[in-house]
Amino acid sequence: MIKILVTGANGQLGSALQRIGKTKDYKFCFFDKNTWDISKREYPVLSGFNYIINCAAYTTVDKAESEQELAYLYNANALEYLSEFANENSAKLIHISSDYVYHNGLNGPLKESDPCTPQGIYAKSKLEGEKIVSLACQKYLIIRTSWVYGIEGHNFVKTMLRLAKNGNTIKVVGDQIGSPTFADDLAIQILNLINFDSQNVIQNNILNYSNEGVCSWYDFAHSIFKISHLDIPLIPIPTSDYPTPAQRPPYSVLDKSKIKNLLGNHYHNAHWEDSLRASLDILNKSL
Numbered sequence: 001m002i003k004i005l006v007t008g009a010n011g012q013l014g015s016a017l018q019r020i021g022k023t024k025d026y027k028f029c030f031f032d033k034n035t036w037d038i039s040k041r042e043y044p045v046l047s048g049f050n051y052i053i054n055c056a057a058y059t060t061v062d063k064a065e066s067e068q069e070l071a072y073l074y075n076a077n078a079l080e081y082l083s084e085f086a087n088e089n090s091a092k093l094i095h096i097s098s099d100y101v102y103h104n105g106l107n108g109p110l111k112e113s114d115p116c117t118p119q120g121i122y123a124k125s126k127l128e129g130e131k132i133v134s135l136a137c138q139k140y141l142i143i144r145t146s147w148v149y150g151i152e153g154h155n156f157v158k159t160m161l162r163l164a165k166n167g168n169t170i171k172v173v174g175d176q177i178g179s180p181t182f183a184d185d186l187a188i189q190i191l192n193l194i195n196f197d198s199q200n201v202i203q204n205n206i207l208n209y210s211n212e213g214v215c216s217w218y219d220f221a222h223s224i225f226k227i228s229h230l231d232i233p234l235i236p237i238p239t240s241d242y243p244t245p246a247q248r249p250p251y252s253v254l255d256k257s258k259i260k261n262l263l264g265n266h267y268h269n270a271h272w273e274d275s276l277r278a279s280l281d282i283l284n285k286s287l
């Protein structure tokens with residue numbers, strides 16, 4: 001049976017993997033920050049596993065601007081230790097990276113081979129982590145994803161639902177374009193890749209993955225309220241009216257041809273609006 005270790009198990013993606021993993025025929029070992037701090041060169045005493053899925057990361061994008069050292073420690077230096085651990089155990093490291101690594105001024109779907117000119121500390125530390133994995137790790141897959149929201153954790157969808165409770169007008173940036181990704185879909189896709197790779201057929205690689213379709217944050221908010229039957233006054237604003245410590249890429253749509261071609265008939269994905277509907281069904285019941 002395939003044995004999988006998961007770090008950062010209490011984050012959005014880690015939690016989705018815990019839920020979805022229950023329905024799969026794999027043996028999982030989940031570690032949160034208390035049981036395995038990836039920034040320390042102290043590993044769990046375990047062997048015989050095939051994959052490590054690294055869901056642990058420093059993800060507070062704006063705070064990273066004032067906590068540069070921590071962001072690099074978790075998103076870059078830690079990858080040296082995780083790579084070392086994976087190598088010692090002949091396991092494949094599946095590392096999650098970000099659309100923010102591109103930020104290259106291109107205005108068409110971004111390919112894995114496109115230039116990367118990340119702008120903020122978070123984005124730069126994520127690219128540095130990728131470089132370390134690709135140099136230090138013998139077997140790896142790097143998955144670049146975007147606009148992740150899950151049932152668990154903090155995210156844009158929950159923020160919009162919380163703000164809606166006040167009934168006030170909400171202003172949302174309308175000139176940043178990307179693709180939302182439901183954490184459950186990302187978790188399923190990762191397990192799908194592992195299933196496909198069971199004969200070790202996937203070479204070391206970087207793959208883009210997000211839900212299908214394209215929208216702005218304003219469109220995303222609009223759909224959240226429409227699907228939730230909330231009549232909230234919503235206004236699109238330019239990025240310049242919502243300054244943040246870290247710059248966001250204005251265009252962040254990922255080209256998914258590579259993962260589609262790799263998985264062929266095994267590739268399954270959903271449009272972001274369908275996944276949003278599915279997630280809101282679960283979320284609205286639990287709020």
Ligand SMILES: NC(=O)c1ccc[n+]([C@@H]2O[C@H](COP(=O)([O-])OP(=O)(O)OC[C@H]3O[C@@H](n4cnc5c(N)ncnc54)[C@H](OP(=O)(O)O)[C@@H]3O)[C@@H](O)[C@H]2O)c1
Pocket residue numbers: 007008009010011012013014032033034036037038039054055056057058059074096097098099126145146147148149153154
């Ligand atoms: N969220 C997005 O929009 C987005 C977009 C693109 C890519 N990504 C990438 O996708 C991956 C998963 O993101 P996510 O949204 O699931 O993030 P998340 O919800 O913030 O989860 C990250 C988890 O990592 C844990 N963690 C932080 N430092 C750690 C350490 N030193 N050792 C062990 N665990 C540590 C955190 O624990 P604490 O909470 O206790 O610190 C948290 O549980 C990350 O690599 C992220 O960069 C996310």
